[in-house]
Amino acid sequence: MDRYEVRIGGFGGQGIVTMAVVMGETASLHDDKYVVQTQSYGPEARGGASKSEVVMGDEEIDYPKVQNPDVFIAMSRAAFLSYIGGLKENGILIIDQDLVNIEGEIPKGVRVYKIPATRIADEKVGNKLATNVVMLGAFTAITGALSVEGLKRQIEDRWPRFVKTNLQALEYGLEAGEEAEPAIIE
Amino acid sequence: MKSLPERVMFTMGDIAAAEGALSAGCRYFGGYPITPATEIAEWMARRMPELRGAYVQYEDEIASITSVIGASWTGTKAMTATSGPGVSLMLEAIGLAVMTETPLVLVNIMRGGPSTGQPTRGQQGDIMQAKWGSHGDYQIIGLTPASVQEMFDQTVQAFNLAEKYRTPVFVLADETVGHMREKLVIPDEKDIKLVNRKQPTVDPSEYLPFKADDDLVPPMAVFGSKYQFYATGLTHDERGYPSDKENIQIDLITRLNDKILKNADDIIDLEKYQLDDAKIAVIAYGTPSRSARRAIAIAREEGIKAGLLRLKTVWPFPEEAVAELATEVDHIIVAEQNMGQIYHMVRSAGAPTPITLMRKPAGMPQLPEEIVQKIKEIDSQ
Amino acid sequence: MTTVQKTLSHPMAKYIREDRLPWIYCPGCSVGIVTNMVARAIDNLGIDFNKVVIISGIGCTGRSSGYFKTGSFHTTHGRAIAFAEGVKIANPDLEVIVISGDGDIAAIGGNHLIHACRRNIDMTVVCVNNFNYGMTGGQFGPTTEHERYSQTSPPPIGNYEHPFNLVKLAASSGASFVARWTAVQARRAARSIQKGIEKEGFSFIEIVGACPTAFGRSNRLGDGVTMHKHLLEVAEIQNGLPPHEAELDYDNRIVCGEFVNIEKPEYTAVISRMRDRIEG
Numbered sequence: 064m065d066r067y068e069v070r071i072g073g074f075g076g077q078g079i080v081t082m083a084v085v086m087g088e089t090a091s092l093h094d095d096k097y098v099v100q101t102q103s104y105g106p107e108a109r110g111g112a113s114k115s116e117v118v119m120g121d122e123e124i125d126y127p128k129v130q131n132p133d134v135f136i137a138m139s140r141a142a143f144l145s146y147i148g149g150l151k152e153n154g155i156l157i158i159d160q161d162l163v164n165i166e167g168e169i170p171k172g173v174r175v176y177k178i179p180a181t182r183i184a185d186e187k188v189g190n191k192l193a194t195n196v197v198m199l200g201a202f203t204a205i206t207g208a209l210s211v212e213g214l215k216r217q218i219e220d221r222w223p224r225f226v227k228t229n230l231q232a233l234e235y236g237l238e239a240g241e242e243a244e245p246a247i248i249e
Numbered sequence: 250m251k252s253l254p255e256r257v258m259f260t261m262g263d264i265a266a267a268e269g270a271l272s273a274g275c276r277y278f279g280g281y282p283i284t285p286a287t288e289i290a291e292w293m294a295r296r297m298p299e300l301r302g303a304y305v306q307y308e309d310e311i312a313s314i315t316s317v318i319g320a321s322w323t324g325t326k327a328m329t330a331t332s333g334p335g336v337s338l339m340l341e342a343i344g345l346a347v348m349t350e351t352p353l354v355l356v357n358i359m360r361g362g363p364s365t366g367q368p369t370r371g372q373q374g375d376i377m378q379a380k381w382g383s384h385g386d387y388q389i390i391g392l393t394p395a396s397v398q399e400m401f402d403q404t405v406q407a408f409n410l411a412e413k414y415r416t417p418v419f420v421l422a423d424e425t426v427g428h429m430r431e432k433l434v435i436p437d438e439k440d441i442k443l444v445n446r447k448q449p450t451v452d453p454s455e456y457l458p459f460k461a462d463d464d465l466v467p468p469m470a471v472f473g474s475k476y477q478f479y480a481t482g483l484t485h486d487e488r489g490y491p492s493d494k495e496n497i498q499i500d501l502i503t504r505l506n507d508k509i510l511k512n513a514d515d516i517i518d519l520e521k522y523q524l525d526d527a528k529i530a531v532i533a534y535g536t537p538s539r540s541a542r543r544a545i546a547i548a549r550e551e552g553i554k555a556g557l558l559r560l561k562t563v564w565p566f567p568e569e570a571v572a573e574l575a576t577e578v579d580h581i582i583v584a585e586q587n588m589g590q591i592y593h594m595v596r597s598a599g600a601p602t603p604i605t606l607m608r609k610p611a612g613m614p615q616l617p618e619e620i621v622q623k624i625k626e627i628d629s630q
Numbered sequence: 631m632t633t634v635q636k637t638l639s640h641p642m643a644k645y646i647r648e649d650r651l652p653w654i655y656c657p658g659c660s661v662g663i664v665t666n667m668v669a670r671a672i673d674n675l676g677i678d679f680n681k682v683v684i685i686s687g688i689g690c691t692g693r694s695s696g697y698f699k700t701g702s703f704h705t706t707h708g709r710a711i712a713f714a715e716g717v718k719i720a721n722p723d724l725e726v727i728v729i730s731g732d733g734d735i736a737a738i739g740g741n742h743l744i745h746a747c748r749r750n751i752d753m754t755v756v757c758v759n760n761f762n763y764g765m766t767g768g769q770f771g772p773t774t775e776h777e778r779y780s781q782t783s784p785p786p787i788g789n790y791e792h793p794f795n796l797v798k799l800a801a802s803s804g805a806s807f808v809a810r811w812t813a814v815q816a817r818r819a820a821r822s823i824q825k826g827i828e829k830e831g832f833s834f835i836e837i838v839g840a841c842p843t844a845f846g847r848s849n850r851l852g853d854g855v856t857m858h859k860h861l862l863e864v865a866e867i868q869n870g871l872p873p874h875e876a877e878l879d880y881d882n883r884i885v886c887g888e889f890v891n892i893e894k895p896e897y898t899a900v901i902s903r904m905r906d907r908i909e910g
Contacts, residue, residue: 084430088259091432098259100430103612104369125543126617127429127536277720298904303719308745312712315705319685319716322703327720345706472683472701472717473724479647479696481704490650491696 064096066120067208070132072142075104075113078195079138083115085199085217086209090119093213099127112141119208134206136198137163138180155245157202159194174245176205183235193232200236201243211237256435262400262427263288263330266356266420267296269404270328272441275354276302277320277327279313281335284368285424286358289330310335314342318351322480324471326408330356333375334365336382343417344383347505349480350459350467352411352446356404356420358427361612370612371424373535373586379419380564386502388509390418390516391564393534397431403518403561409444410516414508415466421563423586425536425614449476459501460487465508509565518561519570523549527556529624530578532571532595534560537584537614544620553628563591568598575599580627582607584615642669645679647699654693658846658854660813660839664758665694667816667837668729671823682725685714687734690765690841691758694729708739711746714753722898725827726753733763736794737772747803747832751897754826754833757796758813760841761880768844775880779848793878796836801873801890806831808873808890812861813839815886822888830896838884 069086073079080102087100102115116129134155137143143163150156153172158165160177169175178201184194196218203209218229258264267289270278278293280286290306297304303320307313313329320327331339336357346353361367362374379391390410394403400422407418449456449468458478461467470476483491484498492498509516523545524530531541538559548555558574560567571594575581581599583592584607592606607623609615640646646669655661672682679700686695688707695702705713710728718726728735735743735757746753762780763769770780770789773796783789801808807829811819819837826833840846840857851857861884868876869887876885 084259087430091259092257098431100259101425101428124431125539125546126614127425127539128613130616277716279716298901298908301905303901305715305719307712307715308741311709312715312742312745315709315712316716316719318705319703319713320720321716322701323717323721323724325720327716341706342709349703470701473681473721474701475680477680477699477701479698479702479704481696482706483704 064119064121066118066122066124068129068132069117069134069136069208070129070146071115071136071138072146073113073138074141075111077113077138078192079113080104080115082195082199083117085214085221086117086202087119088221089209089213089217090117093216094210096120097122097124099124101127112139112145114142114146134202134208136202138198139163155206157198157205159198169248171248173248175248176201176240176243176245178236178239178243180236180239183239184232187235188228188232190228193228196229196232197236197239200233201240204237204240205243258433258435259430260397260433261288261430262394262397262422263358264292265397265400265433266330266404266422267292268433268435269401270354270408271296271300272401272435272438273326273405273408274443275326275328275408276300277305277317277325278303278329279305279307279316279320279327280329280331281307281310281313283332283335285360285371285427286330286332286335286356289356289358310338311342314339314355315345317353318342318346318349321351321353322472326352326412328354328356330358332358332360332368333362333378336375336378340378340382344385344387345482346417347383347387347389348482350415350469350505351417352415353417354404354407354411354420355417356422359421359423361610367612369424371427371536371586372610372612373421373423373537373590374610376421376563376587376590379421386506388506389564390414390416390509391421391562392418392518393421393560393563394426395535395538395559396426397429397433399561400426401433401435405441406518409442412446413444413466414512414516415446415469416509419564421535423535424612453477457487458489459485461504461508465504465511513565513567516562516565517567517570519567520559520561522557522559524556524558524574526554527577528554528579529582529627530556530558530574530580531582531584531620531624532558532560532591533584534563534591535586537586540614540617541584541620543617544624547617547621548624553624555624560591566591566594566598568594571595571598575602578602580605582620582623582627584620585609586611586614642666642673645669645672645699646697650697653697655690656843658840658842658857659690660760660837660841660858661691661694661758663813663816664691664729664756664837664839665697667820667823668727668756670820671827674820674824675827677725681723682727683714683717685710685717685726685728687730687739689731689734689763691729691731692734708734708737709742710734711739711742711755715746715749715751718751718753719898719901722752722902727827728753728755730757731764732757732759732761732773732796733771736796736799740772744799744803747800747805747834749897750804750806750831750894752830752832754823754835756823757834757836758839759796759836760839760845762841762845764841764844768841768848780845781848795876795878796834797873797876797889800834804832805834805890806892806894807833807888809834809888810836810838810876810878810884811886812865812884813837814858814862815865818886825888825891829891830899831894838878
């Protein structure tokens with residue numbers, strides 16, 4: 064895998080940082096990739112725009128921040144507008160369509176996937192807190208950047224008390240990702 | 250109940266520094282919460298009691314660092330962690346630690362300044378502060394890790410140097426390094442080399458607490474031992490007694506400076522990357538050094554002979570290595586996440602070789618492309 | 631000959647670095663008396679002096695640690711208590727004593743005092759209150775009474791500020807043992823220091839002293855003997871009085887005694903409980 068950049072944006076409290084951390088843990092500890100995970104946040108503990116990033120690859124990561132994401136996952140309108148810049152041509156954009164509408168210019172060839180992660184977590188899993196795991200599942204199905212096996216193991220290691228809920232959320236997310244039909248930006 | 254850390258973790262630089270300290274044998278942490286170093290305190294609050302150590306949260310940074318000096322004099326390896334505003338408050342006590350030759354480690358997760366600045370954004374604005382912040386003439390040791398693994402390794406090293414040279418040691422990490430997560434491998438205990446301070450062996454009646462050995466470092470007694478001693482921030486003679494004599498001041502200050510400067514070769518740690526045939530060298534440390542590394546890879550692809558001297562130690566400043574580098578290359582670029590601090594040291598060591606500063610007093614380091622651009626500009630001259 | 635010399639030496643000399651004498655204190659100063667009180671208290675207790683650590687801050691009283699023949703440390707201004715906390719927590723087997731002045735402990739180090747009281751860390755703080763910064767030549771401090779004269783509170787008004795009552799401050803901050811004596815009540819004071827050392831918790835003992843060279847001179851209070859005589863005259867012993875009634879009116883009435891002696895969990899004991907619980 065060449066240097067692969069993922070950016071995730073949302074508001075504080077959605078689990079934006081956790082999502083990137085689990086992504087990093089899976090890639091680093093289970094998939095044997097070099098990984099750097101970073102985040103930027105403001106003074107708000109809840110609310111406010113939150114951004115987290117993962118850079119992974121088969122070689123050591125030098126520059127630790129995302130420059131031109133291969134994938135951008137947007138989970139709030141504010142984050143979408145703030146962090147869409149730099150998305151690669153032919154890259155991947157994953158949005159929670161209940162929270163984000165596509166606005167403005169999007170680079171050519173970008174494939175847009177709409178995943179109602181919050182709704183799936185709320186209605187199918189029965190716990191909105193699982194939104195980020197649903198989205199992780201969708202991301203994995205869409206990009207293949209993480210191994211499903213590694214992700215499952217990491218979920219078990221990380222949340223031993225909530226394994227069932229989270230694995231269920233992961234399954235729904237994987238399913239949603241597999242089923243999603245991308246719209247391609249021309 | 251006792252939870253040992255995973256030997257392999259995907260974790261933050263802050264936490265790696267805390268684990269490094271624990272592996273080095275640190276059993277006392279005195280601190281005060283401050284962004285972006287709080288994670289170190291939080292980790293220590295959980296881990297210290299497991300190892301029968303102490304996490305103590307003080308009323309301010311002044312008490313924190315002073316208590317660390319006190320703890321160190323019981324023979325306990327001790328540390329604090331903070332950020333710029335906290336360091337500013339601690340500087341008087343750093344002088345006390347220098348003067349009383351107290352081993353301790355201070356991890357500064359550097360954020361944007363001056364004043365409250367940008368608490369959640371990184372910077373490298375405290376490099377000169379670490380060296381010159383307390384009053385009077387003194388030397389300090391300052392290490393600059395650039396990855397999560399180095400946060401662990403260099404915190405271990407910081408304790409070893411503090412113990413060996415009886416001095417405060419700064420770990421100067423920018424916020425990006427402190428808050429980024431990467432894989433951390435904690436070596437087996439037997440593979441971690443530890444240094445402990447020298448203890449006196451003479452009869453207590455003959456003990457001179459501030460009489461140095463040939464390495465310029467005096468053996469250190471601890472409270473509660475059979476050795477009686479008085480330590481003071483006042484200028485003191487070998488007995489530790491205050492003195493206002495001129496020769497005592499000259500001897501003490503000279504020795505305190507020399508014990509670092511004359512052992513600089515032992516202390517300094519550098520990494521050379523693609524420097525063998527380089528015509529243009531970049532000097533950087535911390536996160537900007539990672540941008541520089543990428544920039545050099547790009548420049549090399551385009552046939553430009555560029556290389557990187559990465560400083561893992563900024564204090565004592567590797568004057569000789571920089572002077573030597575300056576004779577080998579045509580041009581040096583210094584990339585720092587500040588308005589130019591180590592730049593001044595490079596300029597004084599590297600003259601007359603042209604030296605260009607790339608300054609950036611902000612949360613993101615120079616982009617690799619920006620450094621490539623500068624390398625190209627210089628290359629085409 | 632040797633026996634003669636022995637009988638001539640002071641009974642407390644064994645605790646003192648005699649090679650550092652004569653000490654720096656002015657004639658008539660109380661700090662020497664307080665040094666003796668601390669030595670007496672240790673002697674009465676018969677504890678291993680090597681296990682005693684004496685710590686001070688800056689100022690005249692701040693120099694006292696240097697005269698004790700044990701592990702002793704002279705910290706920066708105001709930080710003696712913070713240093714002492716690190717020592718005690720890192721090695722709870724040590725007996726930690728802080729001796730410092732009112733300026734050191736209640737002004738620049740005031741924050742450390744109240745928080746150490748609150749934490750209830752086992753140590754004994756002996757604060758010599760001589761109502762001014764003596765070493766720098768006699769400026770008003772945190773215990774200087776309203777309208778008293780000093781180098782920085784000159785006539786015709788004197789001190790614009792109002793003093794702390796250190797007994798009230800320590801008691802309300804949570805110290806588990808609080809006492810006040812004047813420098814002339816040496817035996818009672820030594821006994822309270824002794825109790826403070828024995829107490830498992832934070833002990834605060836204020837010794838009201840005389841600084842004839844600076845405070846005395848600015849306020850025309852006479853020489854050291856006169857000032858100490860005055861302390862004896864106005865000292866009023868009221869053991870067990872609620873601390874909020876322990877008034878200090880320099881001219882007329884200095885309420886002395888032991889005002890607080892309570893039991894509450896001590897910091898290093900609680901740390902040790904935490905460790906044991908984790909180890910199961």
